[in-house]
Amino acid sequence: MPNIALLPGDGIGPEVATAAVEVLNAVAFDLTYDEHKVGGAGIDEYGVAITDEAVAAVKASDAVFLGAVGGPKWDTNESGAVRAEDALFRLRADLGLYANLRPIRPLRALYDASPLKRELIEGVDMLIVRELTGGLYYGERGTKDGRAYDTMVYTVEEIERIVRAGFRAAKSRVTSVDKANVLDTSRLWREVVTRVHAEEFPNIELEHELVDACAMKLVAAPRHFEVIVTENMFGDILSDEASMLTGSLGMLPTASLGGDGPSMFEPVHGSAPDITGQGVANPIGMILSGALLLRHGLGREDEAAAVESAVDKALDKGIRSRDLGGTATTAEVTKAVLEEL
Amino acid sequence: MPNIALLPGDGIGPEVATAAVEVLNAVAFDLTYDEHKVGGAGIDEYGVAITDEAVAAVKASDAVFLGAVGGPKWDTNESGAVRAEDALFRLRADLGLYANLRPIRPLRALYDASPLKRELIEGVDMLIVRELTGGLYYGERGTKDGRAYDTMVYTVEEIERIVRAGFRAAKSRVTSVDKANVLDTSRLWREVVTRVHAEEFPNIELEHELVDACAMKLVAAPRHFEVIVTENMFGDILSDEASMLTGSLGMLPTASLGGDGPSMFEPVHGSAPDITGQGVANPIGMILSGALLLRHGLGREDEAAAVESAVDKALDKGIRSRDLGGTATTAEVTKAVLEEL
Numbered sequence: 001m002p003n004i005a006l007l008p009g010d011g012i013g014p015e016v017a018t019a020a021v022e023v024l025n026a027v028a029f030d031l032t033y034d035e036h037k038v039g040g041a042g043i044d045e046y047g048v049a050i051t052d053e054a055v056a057a058v059k060a061s062d063a064v065f066l067g068a069v070g071g072p073k074w075d076t077n078e079s080g081a082v083r084a085e086d087a088l089f090r091l092r093a094d095l096g097l098y099a100n101l102r103p104i105r106p107l108r109a110l111y112d113a114s115p116l117k118r119e120l121i122e123g124v125d126m127l128i129v130r131e132l133t134g135g136l137y138y139g140e141r142g143t144k145d146g147r148a149y150d151t152m153v154y155t156v157e158e159i160e161r162i163v164r165a166g167f168r169a170a171k172s173r174v175t176s177v178d179k180a181n182v183l184d185t186s187r188l189w190r191e192v193v194t195r196v197h198a199e200e201f202p203n204i205e206l207e208h209e210l211v212d213a214c215a216m217k218l219v220a221a222p223r224h225f226e227v228i229v230t231e232n233m234f235g236d237i238l239s240d241e242a243s244m245l246t247g248s249l250g251m252l253p254t255a256s257l258g259g260d261g262p263s264m265f266e267p268v269h270g271s272a273p274d275i276t277g278q279g280v281a282n283p284i285g286m287i288l289s290g291a292l293l294l295r296h297g298l299g300r301e302d303e304a305a306a307v308e309s310a311v312d313k314a315l316d317k318g319i320r321s322r323d324l325g326g327t328a329t330t331a332e333v334t335k336a337v338l339e340e341l
Numbered sequence: 342m343p344n345i346a347l348l349p350g351d352g353i354g355p356e357v358a359t360a361a362v363e364v365l366n367a368v369a370f371d372l373t374y375d376e377h378k379v380g381g382a383g384i385d386e387y388g389v390a391i392t393d394e395a396v397a398a399v400k401a402s403d404a405v406f407l408g409a410v411g412g413p414k415w416d417t418n419e420s421g422a423v424r425a426e427d428a429l430f431r432l433r434a435d436l437g438l439y440a441n442l443r444p445i446r447p448l449r450a451l452y453d454a455s456p457l458k459r460e461l462i463e464g465v466d467m468l469i470v471r472e473l474t475g476g477l478y479y480g481e482r483g484t485k486d487g488r489a490y491d492t493m494v495y496t497v498e499e500i501e502r503i504v505r506a507g508f509r510a511a512k513s514r515v516t517s518v519d520k521a522n523v524l525d526t527s528r529l530w531r532e533v534v535t536r537v538h539a540e541e542f543p544n545i546e547l548e549h550e551l552v553d554a555c556a557m558k559l560v561a562a563p564r565h566f567e568v569i570v571t572e573n574m575f576g577d578i579l580s581d582e583a584s585m586l587t588g589s590l591g592m593l594p595t596a597s598l599g600g601d602g603p604s605m606f607e608p609v610h611g612s613a614p615d616i617t618g619q620g621v622a623n624p625i626g627m628i629l630s631g632a633l634l635l636r637h638g639l640g641r642e643d644e645a646a647a648v649e650s651a652v653d654k655a656l657d658k659g660i661r662s663r664d665l666g667g668t669a670t671t672a673e674v675t676k677a678v679l680e681e682l
């Protein structure tokens with residue numbers, strides 16, 4: 001019996017988590033759940049964003065299912081202060097989840113929701129592979145005497161393993177994104193990608209793109225991209241930009257993989273304090289994260305595909321939550337999906 | 342007689358520089374020009390992207406007018422190698438040009454060129470104020486034993502002066518962009534912006550936005566922004582993203598200000614090696630940079646406005662270079678602008 005570490009988190013996190021667990025239970029009858037308070041909820045209850053006990057329990061689980069963390073209540077400017085986001089940083093690091101996968105595939109039924117002209121968004125189907133345990137997020141930093149610094153650090157090994165994840169996910173082309181005309185980490189990155197490509201993946205096309213140029217091309221010609229692989233901070237920015245192209249952030253799932261233990265699955269959207277408690281959050285990002293959990297976390301492709309196809313069908317039949325211009329509540333969207341299973 | 346340091350640079354740089362000088366000469370009869378080879382052209386001629394003599398001459402000038410630098414011929418991955426871009430880094434640092442201003446104002450005649458739906462792009466009129474002499478671009482870096490690092494550094498003074506530039510440029514709202522949930526530099530940034538705002542610009546609205554959220558909002562609701570102020574690398578990425586929203590990178594000018602000596606003006610586009618030598622580059626980005634040079638570099642508002650209005654009129658009458666889906670050559674676009682002066 002696979003055990004899922006369920007971390008609903010803050011804001012709409014618990015609302016969409018409840019919805020997604022209902023859907024998971026409808027296709028996978030043997031899952032058990034172990035729930036922990038993390039993020040702001042962890043701070044309120046235990047004074048830390050995630051307790052050592054929770055980390056230990058999570059490590060012993062088969063997959064991690066996270067809602068969202070953070071909110072204005074726990075925002076602070078102070079260096080060294082406890083932040084809701086620390087739960088994410090610790091989970092990523094302690095579980096060794098160096099590869100964050102973000103598929104960007106706008107649904108036909110939602111093309112109209114995109115800010116982009118239809119002819120640009122039609123057929124977009126890309127995967128962003130973001131490095132998740134290195135770079136500016138984990139480098140040395142500090143503030144002293146009116147001067148602050150952060151360090152972007154990468155080793156050859158860290159670059160090798162993430163670009164391999166990128167190449168493995170690609171059918172024909174990988175776009176490696178860096179800022180090699182400025183950064184030493186990017187020059188090392190480009191060198192390593194070039195070598196790994198030549199030695200291990202010569203049949204995949206490799207192109208190098210500067211991060212600023214990539215930010216442009218994502219808007220001007222998103223269909224160009226198949227797999228984008230890039231470092232942590234660039235991936236954070238570019239994947240949010242790309243997500244928005246679909247016009248429906250509430251729809252998008254993400255998977256964080258790479259460790260020896262469980263992988264982590266969560267929606268792309270945040271805790272959305274503005275709509276918390278109203279029962280109107282779009283649960284589809286979390287439901288589709290559940291599908292990724294079934295596929296990548298538990299190796300259950302059939303059940304994953306069943307969930308994805310139920311979501312497609314429910315949308316085709318017209319169900320729309322508020323973020324998509326509709327009026328359906330979280331419960332109504334969930335019911336519509338369940339009816340297609 | 343104002344003396345302009347003319348740095349045509351590489352690729353289409355010299356082509357658009359020639360065009361823009363023609364236009365400048367038609368409104369400002371007393372300008373003299375002092376030309377220097379920089380970028381790849383500098384490397385080919387002198388072995389360095391910019392010579393000490395050129396730097397000295399530029400410092401003695403009244404304004405710097407730069408085409409574009411770089412190209413595949415001078416691309417290299419090696420740390421410490423000579424790069425065409427070094428000319429930019431040295432000019433920015435030696436002239437103290439800490440404030441890069443990038444106005445994003447899609448022309449009505451070109452709304453159709455935008456990748457965004459018309460209702461989103463109509464009326465967009467924002468200014469991105471990018472810090473240009475700090476952060477990852479100038480921090481300590483190195484590569485050793487398979488490990489590379491770059492340092493993002495900011496002092497209180499560096500942040501104060503750039504955010505002041507942002508507030509001064511705003512009528513009603515400034516969006517300060519950082520990644521305060523991760524970076525110490527961003528937490529210092531947010532602290533300083535908040536204080537400068539309260540003490541010196543209480544009548545301007547200040548909002549804080551995380552860089553990933555900003556990358557989304559630029560696509561989803563670009564009209565929201567009036568002035569965006571941010572650090573060097575975030576500004577590099579976001580301003581290129583925002584530029585592309587206009588659908589016409591070839592149209593956009595930029596000004597780098599802040600030093601005791603001359604300021605620098607250049608188009609947003611690069612050296613475009615793919616179309617170099619064909620006489621088809623769009624000169625309007627460089628021509629409008631000339632307008633910014635007249636305004637910010639020489640304090641000649643009337644002449645600047647005359648150039649800008651001539652460009653508007655020429656476009657209204659239908660002239661379009663290849664990047665805008667037309668067939669007009671560089672010379673034909675230049676002539677069309679000259680005819681409106």
Ligand SMILES: CC(C)[C@H](C(=O)O)[C@@H](O)C(=O)O
Nearest residue numbers: 069070085088236522523553
């Ligand atoms: C909450 C924040 C620290 C986080 C990040 O930057 O990694 C988020 O933006 C994400 O993409 O998961």
Ligand SMILES: CC(C)[C@H](C(=O)O)[C@@H](O)C(=O)O
Nearest residue numbers: 181182212410411426429577
């Ligand atoms: C050429 C490159 C180093 C430069 C930068 O990143 O500053 C360019 O992208 C720019 O925006 O002027």
